[in-house]
Amino acid sequence: MPELRESPNLAALYPKAVLTGFRRKGGELPDTSYTLPAVALDPEHLAAYARVCGFRLTDQLPATYPHVLTFPLQIKLMAAPDFPFPLAGSVHIANRITQTRPLTLADQPDLRVHVTNLRQHPRGQQFDMVSEAVVAGEPVWSDVSTYLRRGGGSGDRSERREPPPSPTAIWRVPEDTGRRYADVSGDRNPIHLHKLTARMFGYPRAIAHGMWTKARCVAALEGRLPDAYTVDVRFKLPVLLPAKVAFQATPSADGWHFTLHDPKKGKPHLAGTISRETPAPDA
Numbered sequence: 422m423p424e425l426r427e428s429p430n431l432a433a434l435y436p437k438a439v440l441t442g443f444r445r446k447g448g449e450l451p452d453t454s455y456t457l458p459a460v461a462l463d464p465e466h467l468a469a470y471a472r473v474c475g476f477r478l479t480d481q482l483p484a485t486y487p488h489v490l491t492f493p494l495q496i497k498l499m500a501a502p503d504f505p506f507p508l509a510g511s512v513h514i515a516n517r518i519t520q521t522r523p524l525t526l527a528d529q530p531d532l533r534v535h536v537t538n539l540r541q542h543p544r545g546q547q548f549d550m551v552s553e554a555v556v557a558g559e560p561v562w563s564d565v566s567t568y569l570r571r572g573g574g575s576g577d578r579s580e581r582r583e584p585p586p587s588p589t590a591i592w593r594v595p596e597d598t599g600r601r602y603a604d605v606s607g608d609r610n611p612i613h614l615h616k617l618t619a620r621m622f623g624y625p626r627a628i629a630h631g632m633w634t635k636a637r638c639v640a641a642l643e644g645r646l647p648d649a650y651t652v653d654v655r656f657k658l659p660v661l662l663p664a665k666v667a668f669q670a671t672p673s674a675d676g677w678h679f680t681l682h683d684p685k686k687g688k689p690h691l692a693g694t695i696s697r698e699t700p701a702p703d704a
Contacts, residue, residue: 423453423454423455423456424455424456424457424458425455425456425457425494427457428457428460428490428493428494429493429494429496429497430493431492431493431496431607431608431609434493434496434497434500435496435500435508435609435610437500448505449505449539450504450505450536450537450539450548451498451501451503451504451536452535453498453501453503453535453536454533454534454535455494455497455498455533455534455535456531456532456533457494457531457532458531458532459529459530459531460490460529460530460531460532461529462482462524462526462528462529464480464526466605467482467486467526469604469605470483470486470489470605470606471483473598473601473602473604473605473633474602474633474636474637474640475636475637475640475641476636476640476643477643477644480525480526480527481523481524481525482523482524482525482526483636483639483640483643484518484520484523484562484639484650484652485518485632485635485636485639485652486524486636487524487530487532487552487554487562487564488516488518488552488564488566488606488632489605489606489607489608489632490532490554491532491534491552491554491564492606492607492608493607494532494534494552495534495550495552495566496508498534498535498536498550499511499536499550504536506546506548506568506570509610509622510570510571510622511568511569511570512568512569512570512571513566513567513568513631513632513656514547514567514568514569514655514656515565515566515567515653515654515655515656516564516565516566516567516631516632516635516653516654516656517564517565517651517652517653517654518562518563518564518565518651518652518653519562519563519650519651520561520562520563520648520649520650521560521561521562521649522561522648522649523648524554524556524561524562528556529556530554530555530556530561530562531554531555531556532552532553532554532555533552533553533555534550534551534552534553535550535551536548536549536550536551537549537551542569544569544571545569545570545571546569546570547567547568547569547570548567548568548570549565549566549567549568550565550566550567550568551563551564551565551566552564552565552566584687585667585669585680585682585687585689586669586671586680587669588667588668588669588682588684589641589668589669589670590641590667590668591665591666591667591668591684592637592665592666592667592668593663593664593665594629594660594662594663594664594665594666595662595663596627596662596663597662598629598633598662598663599613599614599627599628599629599630599633599662600613600614600615602629602630602632602633603630606630606632606633608630608632610630612624612627612628613627613628613629613630614627615627624659624661625661626661626662627661627662628659628660628661628662629659629660629662629664631654631656631691634656634660634666634681634690634691635652635654635691635693637668638654638668638670638679638681638691638693639652639695641668641670641679642670642677642679642695645677646676646695647697649697650676650695650696650697651695651696652693652694652695653693653694653695653696654691654692654693655691655692655693656690656691657688657689657690657691657692658683658688658689658690659690660681660690664683665684665685666681666682666683666684666690667681667682667683667684668680668681669681669682673694673696675696675697676694676695676696676697677694677695678693678694679692679693679694679695680692680693
């Protein structure tokens with residue numbers, strides 16, 4: 422398991438991944454894992470992230486925040502020559518985060534990332550990028566990001582679209598949301614930045630990051646969540662910027678169900694659940 426001395430430089434990795442990725446034609450996933458030890462957390466960066474996503478300013482990390490810390494390690498894996506799929510065109514379709522306790526600015530977690538579980542999808546192939554934050558030898562946070570590489574597949578899509586629920590809130594999402602989130606996350610995929618660069622990849626306008634939409638939904642429930650929980654989302658249709666979106670949240674026996682959809686057309690952007698996660702008993 423290679424141990425890194427510093428977080429990978431995304432400004433260098435992105436052009437490399439784009440320039441070399443189009444030569445890739447599939448294959449097996451690499452067994453490479455990366456570790457970044459004892460990461461010092463930056464209060465100014467955390468505050469900037471909180472402002473972009475709608476969280477309160479505290480020394481406790483939102484459950485979605487460590488994703489941006491592990492993202493450079495994910496891109497390093499996906500930019501490597503032995504990765505079978507190009508970064509450009511790989512679509513983030515789902516994300517599941519579990520925390521057994523909140524991380525705080527006083528923690529210095531070890532970050533770990535690997536890729537696994539290549540499998541078929543009706544529209545191609547999918548795989549999981551798995552990230553962990555470890556404190557004192559114990560994982561306290563984990564993230565499974567599922568990506569789709571389109572092409573082939575059975576084409577069998579049995580999912581039915583349900584009528585949208587009555588919204589809890591209506592949010593306006595400004596045109597610069599992609600650029601603002603890119604500044605704090607490092608995710609400068611061109612589809613999120615400007616209309617012209619998004620058109621190069623088939624989108625009429627820039628689209629919001631999926632992880633921004635997830636973070637914004639979690640922020641709307643801040644103060645009503647336990648210390649240990651799992652938040653699991655499926656990304657549906659992209660949010661074209663600027664936008665107006667409808668958020669809806671309903672309590673469940675184990676936590677919450679929530680959705681994000683177009684308030685006029687009812688088209689779904691995201692569907693998720695939050696469930697209580699009970700920490701394992703001490704050995």
